[in-house]
Amino acid sequence: MPSPALSPAPPPILELRDVRTHFPISSGFLFKRHVGTVKAVDGVTLSVARGEVLGLVGESGCGKSTLARTILQLVPTTGGTVVLSGQNLTTSNTADILTARRDLQMVFQDPYASLNPRMTVFDTLAEPLLVHGVCSPADINTRVATLMRTVGLAPRFMQKYPHEFSGGQRQRIAIARALALEPKVIIADEPVSALDVSIQAQILNLLAQLVRKMNLSLVFIAHDLSVVKHISDRIAVMYLGKIVELGRAADVIERPRHPYTRALVSAIPTPDPDIERTRQRIVLPGDPPSPINPPSGCSFHPRCPYAREICKATVPPLAPFETDRDVACLRTEEISDL
Amino acid sequence: MPLLSVTDLRTYFHTRSGVYRAVDGVSFSLERGETLGIVGESGSGKSVTCYSIMGLIPTPPGRIESGTAVFDGVDLLHCTPTQSRAIRGKRVAMIFQDPMTSLNPYMRISDQLMEPLLIHENLSKPAARQRALAALESVGINDPDKRINLYPHEFSGGMRQRVMIAMALITKPELLIADEPTTALDVTVQAQILELIKKMQRELGMAVIFITHDLGVVSGLCDRVQVMYAGRIVESADTRTLFHSPRHPYTRALQRSIPALQPKGTELYTISGMPPDLSKPLPGCGFSARCEHATDLCRATTPALATISPTHAQSCLRVQAGDIL
Numbered sequence: 001m002p003s004p005a006l007s008p009a010p011p012p013i014l015e016l017r018d019v020r021t022h023f024p025i026s027s028g029f030l031f032k033r034h035v036g037t038v039k040a041v042d043g044v045t046l047s048v049a050r051g052e053v054l055g056l057v058g059e060s061g062c063g064k065s066t067l068a069r070t071i072l073q074l075v076p077t078t079g080g081t082v083v084l085s086g087q088n089l090t091t092s093n094t095a096d097i098l099t100a101r102r103d104l105q106m107v108f109q110d111p112y113a114s115l116n117p118r119m120t121v122f123d124t125l126a127e128p129l130l131v132h133g134v135c136s137p138a139d140i141n142t143r144v145a146t147l148m149r150t151v152g153l154a155p156r157f158m159q160k161y162p163h164e165f166s167g168g169q170r171q172r173i174a175i176a177r178a179l180a181l182e183p184k185v186i187i188a189d190e191p192v193s194a195l196d197v198s199i200q201a202q203i204l205n206l207l208a209q210l211v212r213k214m215n216l217s218l219v220f221i222a223h224d225l226s227v228v229k230h231i232s233d234r235i236a237v238m239y240l241g242k243i244v245e246l247g248r249a250a251d252v253i254e255r256p257r258h259p260y261t262r263a264l265v266s267a268i269p270t271p272d273p274d275i276e277r278t279r280q281r282i283v284l285p286g287d288p289p290s291p292i293n294p295p296s297g298c299s300f301h302p303r304c305p306y307a308r309e310i311c312k313a314t315v316p317p318l319a320p321f322e323t324d325r326d327v328a329c330l331r332t333e334e335i336s337d338l
Numbered sequence: 339m340p341l342l343s344v345t346d347l348r349t350y351f352h353t354r355s356g357v358y359r360a361v362d363g364v365s366f367s368l369e370r371g372e373t374l375g376i377v378g379e380s381g382s383g384k385s386v387t388c389y390s391i392m393g394l395i396p397t398p399p400g401r402i403e404s405g406t407a408v409f410d411g412v413d414l415l416h417c418t419p420t421q422s423r424a425i426r427g428k429r430v431a432m433i434f435q436d437p438m439t440s441l442n443p444y445m446r447i448s449d450q451l452m453e454p455l456l457i458h459e460n461l462s463k464p465a466a467r468q469r470a471l472a473a474l475e476s477v478g479i480n481d482p483d484k485r486i487n488l489y490p491h492e493f494s495g496g497m498r499q500r501v502m503i504a505m506a507l508i509t510k511p512e513l514l515i516a517d518e519p520t521t522a523l524d525v526t527v528q529a530q531i532l533e534l535i536k537k538m539q540r541e542l543g544m545a546v547i548f549i550t551h552d553l554g555v556v557s558g559l560c561d562r563v564q565v566m567y568a569g570r571i572v573e574s575a576d577t578r579t580l581f582h583s584p585r586h587p588y589t590r591a592l593q594r595s596i597p598a599l600q601p602k603g604t605e606l607y608t609i610s611g612m613p614p615d616l617s618k619p620l621p622g623c624g625f626s627a628r629c630e631h632a633t634d635l636c637r638a639t640t641p642a643l644a645t646i647s648p649t650h651a652q653s654c655l656r657v658q659a660g661d662i663l
Contacts (some may be wrong), residue, residue: 059524166612200595200597201595201597201608226554227597230603231597236481269529270554270557270598272552272599273558277555277558283533
């Protein structure tokens with residue numbers, strides 16, 4: 001459970017309790033043998049309040065995308081619960097999950113892959129409205145036009161196909177589709193990573209504006225920390241399927257406490273040559289380990305500059321530290337001044 | 339004399355849907371040991387510029403319409419194949435964005451590392467192998483004598499990029515062209531690779547052209563930066579000047595749209611519209627359609643780079659005329 005100071009005052013709209021998503025690995029052609037397990041998400045507890053933006057950062061393979069898919073129940077959960085406005089999605093049946101998805105929508109990374117190339121913008125945006133029966137066929141034109149205006153697209157492009165749009169415009173279409181059902185929560189998985197800097201700014205502004213205007217909750221997944229810091233209220237840092245640090249966005253980036261967050265923050269190149277030339281960079285040795293055979297104890301210990309014997313044996317819990325901060329490190333206290 | 343001097347390079351792609359002016363009159367030069375960053379968004383021509391220098395443009399559809407690229411007295415664009423073979427892969431080396439697709443999946447790392455030595459330096463196989471082992475060691479790969487016999491798929495992304503750097507540097511080139519070498523990597527691995535490139539540059543004293551879209555990467559690594567837009571260089575300056583007092587409206591807009599440089603949560607500056615279609619003739623400044631300062635003159639006259647100070651040049655007509663700061 002998050003610390004009392006961290007949980008927002010109103011009941012959270014989305015709550016994850018000890019969520020685990022494991023994938024079995026089988027080998028063999030005729031007789032499949034179970035040879036191991038990928039613990040993509042391994043015990044994540046989080047909550048998101050109404051109107052809050054939660055940033056989720058981590059390197060590739062840390063499980064952030066699997067966590068997004070788990071929240072939407074696109075992959076089966078191995079354990080734990082996902083609760084959306086009081087409804088436990090992990091125990092719900094398919095019909096209930098379908099209804100719940102009205103409140104829970106997703107925006108994917110690559111707008112070149114996530115839109116159906118054979119559907120016009122109108123078809124793409126009308127589909128969720130018709131599937132969920134939230135709009136009568138007579139009103140559908142007006143509704144689609146409104147949606148397009150919301151995301152900054154001119155309704156006259158309604159009958160065009162995705163290939164006629166640029167990357168940024170496509171991402172706007174994907175966002176419009178996610179907004180079609182007026183969801184309460186949107187999960188955006190690397191929504192700006194595939195876009196150029198000048199287009200990235202447009203999409204970030206749009207998302208921030210939608211969150212404000214529609215009181216949306218947003219789970220924003222990205223690997224670019226400066227982008228995440230810009231848009232998020234709180235940031236959760238993931239490493240190998242677990243959350244290692246959680247706190248207010250500016251705090252996490254400016255005063256990181258977990259050794260991994262420190263390394264991550266110091267690895268981001270700053271677009272300022274004076275800072276860049278003088279600062280000390282923590283260069284982590286090696287690559288992130290494989291989630292198939294995670295290291296014992298704290299899974300970060302083989303790369304951690306502060307690791308001790310105890311770190312190899314004990315799995316550190318995500319524990320409150322200072323105000324509004326949770327850190328999963330056994331030595332948080334000792335290394336906080338370093 | 340500069341190590342490399344490129345003059346009025348134009349590379350066009352002749353396709354069924356028109357002539358794309360990917361690089362449209364680019365000139366720059368590079369001194370020995372210098373690090374030059376080329377930044378720009380996708381389609382700005384930064385990669386095509388370097389591919390042209392290396393002779394890697396697929397012809398057809400691509401064609402180098404004009405220009406010279408003189409490397410130590412030899413024009414790489416107009417020399418004989420023998421001359422260019424003696425330079426490419428030996429004195430000028432290149433590393434690419436995606437180490438997955440730029441290493442040969444059918445060849446052992448050992449064979450790929452030894453190949454340039456066998457071709458360019460006529461070394462014996464055992465001698466080449468010794469050099470290959472030393473090269474792997476120098477890029478920070480542990481256990482080189484075991485790992486050298488592996489295939490590329492047995493390495494992680496960061497390791498593959500290290501192998502590629504080892505391969506490019508094995509002939510001790512005087513110029514390394516790095517085309518977005520860290521874009522496909524995670525930030526912690528990117529930090530490792532950037533440190534490695536810096537270290538190898540110090541050891542070998544080579545010049546580096548670093549192509550990237552990430553202004554952050556440039557700021558720590560490069561001595562000089564040039565910004566490209568729509569196939570042309572719009573601004574070129576030493577790194578400090580470019581970051582602290584950029585003059586061209588595009589550079590300034592780019593800087594204002596990066597979240598890292600803005601106070602948290604503020605509305606980011608956005609450049610309206612999209613980059614121009616390079617298959618249409620572009621009579622004026624490439625940025626004029628999106629520029630808030632553009633006038634009729636900007637849309638009609640192709641601007642040229644004009645120097646502001648010995649190390650700073652930019653191509654905005656209105657800045658040159660003193661209309662805007």
